[in-house]
Amino acid sequence: MTSDNGSFPVRILSPTKALFPTHSFDLSSTLSSGQSFRWRKQGKGWSGVVGPHPVHLSDSPEGLVAETAVPIGDWSWLIRYLRLDDDYSAIIRSFPDDEPMRSALATCPGLRLLRQPAWECLVGFICSSTKQIVQIEQCLDLLSQRYGQPVTPFPHRPPGMAFPTPAALIDAGEVGLRACKLGFRAPYVLAAAQAVADQSLDLTALEFLPTAEAQAVLTRLPGVGPKIADCVLLFAYGRQDAFPLDVWMLRGLAALYFPRRKPSLKRLRHFADSHFGPWAGYAQQYIFHYVRCHRPDLRARALRPPISQ
DNA sequence: CGTGACCCTGCTCA
DNA sequence: ATGAGCAGGGTCA
Numbered sequence: 001m002t003s004d005n006g007s008f009p010v011r012i013l014s015p016t017k018a019l020f021p022t023h024s025f026d027l028s029s030t031l032s033s034g035q036s037f038r039w040r041k042q043g044k045g046w047s048g049v050v051g052p053h054p055v056h057l058s059d060s061p062e063g064l065v066a067e068t069a070v071p072i073g074d075w076s077w078l079i080r081y082l083r084l085d086d087d088y089s090a091i092i093r094s095f096p097d098d099e100p101m102r103s104a105l106a107t108c109p110g111l112r113l114l115r116q117p118a119w120e121c122l123v124g125f126i127c128s129s130t131k132q133i134v135q136i137e138q139c140l141d142l143l144s145q146r147y148g149q150p151v152t153p154f155p156h157r158p159p160g161m162a163f164p165t166p167a168a169l170i171d172a173g174e175v176g177l178r179a180c181k182l183g184f185r186a187p188y189v190l191a192a193a194q195a196v197a198d199q200s201l202d203l204t205a206l207e208f209l210p211t212a213e214a215q216a217v218l219t220r221l222p223g224v225g226p227k228i229a230d231c232v233l234l235f236a237y238g239r240q241d242a243f244p245l246d247v248w249m250l251r252g253l254a255a256l257y258f259p260r261r262k263p264s265l266k267r268l269r270h271f272a273d274s275h276f277g278p279w280a281g282y283a284q285q286y287i288f289h290y291v292r293c294h295r296p297d298l299r300a301r302a303l304r305p306p307i308s309q
Numbered sequence: 310c311g312t313g314a315c316c317c318t319g320c321t322c323a
Numbered sequence: 324a325t326g327a328g329c330a331g332g333g334t335c336a
Contacts, residue, residue, distance in 0.1 A: 130330085134319075135317080135319075138318090181317065184315040184317090223334065225335085227332075228334085231332080247333090
């Protein structure tokens with residue numbers, strides 16, 4: 001049986017299981033490329049919670065298989081989250097044809113962008129500042145375990161947790177948030193929760209603002225600068241003109257595209273905004289993943305001057 | 310524009 | 324093997 005969920009054909013395998021035919025979706029690189037922090041490898045696949053839905057994703061010869069704990073009639077929420085309705089081959093073709101881009105494409109084919117719920121994405125990236133990905137994951141696990149609502153569990157498994165609401169994090173208070181290892185980010189998350197709760201920040205309304213204006217709204221929040229705002233705009237709102245520049249990307253762009261010179265921050269910013277075409281945000285994810293996973297020589301520690309014997 | 314402080318912890322190297 | 328010491332997908336003052 002096939003059902004039409006928006007613009008992507010789904011094959012319903014059972015009331016709780018569906019197949020999404022695609023041969024160009026790599027779960028591992030997508031779910032561990034540092035755009036989302038709540039997916040965990042489980043057996044041959046990946047487990048996570050999308051909004052209120054616990055999901056297990058795995059590969060099959062025919063495409064992506066998704067399984068949930070309760071019968072699902074309409075899978076459009078997952079299609080949206082996984083951006084399955086993107087024209088992937090057109091996106092890839094739009095990338096600039098240069099050596100770094102070719103290398104990045106060759107090393108992680110099937111890397112995809114996600115479209116995450118804005119609130120969860122915002123909190124995730126507020127937590128990300130000066131932290132390593134494993135640490136961010138740990139923070140978000142603690143937050144969800146302690147302050148999220150349990151979602152219907154898979155049989156014989158502990159319940160997954162929905163991401164905590166702003167109200168739940170306000171209840172947690174700064175002390176509760178610090179206990180989740182947020183450190184100096186705790187008051188930042190609290191302020192964001194309060195802004196959403198008292199409606200001085202309307203995350204839904206950002207959808208309709210030009211990227212620059214949406215960025216201005218987000219950076220008004222304490223603890224949210226241009227980098228974190230760009231992450232939220234790209235990973236939750238799909239803004240392709242949001243190109244987060246973090247230390248990895250700065251080192252990566254400099255090494256890959258300006259090997260001789262030492263480009264200024266301003267130069268790199270301009271390059272990032274002008275070089276990568278209509279799907280720049282997507283291209284960014286390829287460069288980032290490539291630099292992080294395949295260029296250990298560009299790690300900060302590797303860049304320290306070698307100690308002489 | 311540059312610089313340090315901010316919480317905390319995993320990683321690295323002695 | 325064990326423990327300092329350091330730096331980590333930033334932001335603010």
